[in-house]
Amino acid sequence: MFNEQQKIAFIKETAKSASTAKSLETPFRHSEEQETILNADICTWEEDQIISFFKSRKHTNIRSLQNEYYAIRKYVKWCIENQIHNTSEAINNVSIDLLVDPSGYAEKMIDSPASLTEYLSKIQDKGVASVPVFVFNAYYWFAFCGVPQDLLLSVKKDNIDVQNRIISIDGLNRDICAEAKQAIEYITVEAKASEIIFSGYEHTINSRDIGSYIKGRIADAKYLTYDNVYKSGLFYRVYQRELSGFPVSFDEEVVRGIERHEYVGHGNDYAKRESIRSRKNKMCKTLLNDYALWKAAFNLE
16 A cells, blocks of 8 residues: 555554455555555545546445545545645545446446347357367356356256256346357356366355456456356346336345345344445435446447
8 A cells, every 4th residue: 555554554544444444545545556646645635536537446336345445534634634745635526426437337347138148159269178168158157147256166967947048046047148048058068967067166156266367368358256246147137128118227126135034034124224234224225326327438428
């Protein structure tokens, strides 16, 4: 981190847990390069420098952007309270709306099954590959079809109905889009009965290894993460429903993430239920904002 001692002092005085410390440290890791170029701590930056920095991050998650924005605001406030020389309050005059760059969605996400098919067609084996390309094809198609990453290594052969194009796991039923059928069918055939689909490959199924594999095997530098492909698939399905006249809603997605697990057993604990309801509303709002930016990035308005 640039000006590391000062930032560490801020984190130690401010963070009440290891997770909070990590979230406060994240924006500083990303701002280090620009701070070094400018030879100026981020607490001294003016509005145009702050806006330029955040837009260069090209967030595809509004909540992540908000967390970084508020972490830096908290840092600036701490610097003012501690009378750090040249501290600027410019960030307090910068609206979050000014920090969003829809082009990040076009660079880090996709708009349709056809786009994912095109992306995967560029991945080629070079030399002797330790993992066949079909594994990576299936990895991305499971994401696009709506299998959360935390369930990926739980998917077994009997969770897949290729003929009816359905994935059923942990109470979820996800349709296999036509473009994904061949890739998912292939890896399902390769799997042994009752074993997880990625048996024998699971050690490679993480972002770091996937990224290392893709690099050098694809014509462009774009690397799609599981989370971004998952979100792209979610937005694509919602968009198709919207085109058919259905209202835009992310309630089901958010319920899967919180309520389905946390409501159970709380009975008449209304305070707890209200807390969960509040979290649900915030998450739905975040997804609605992300969805609007995804549509803008791909000219789907």
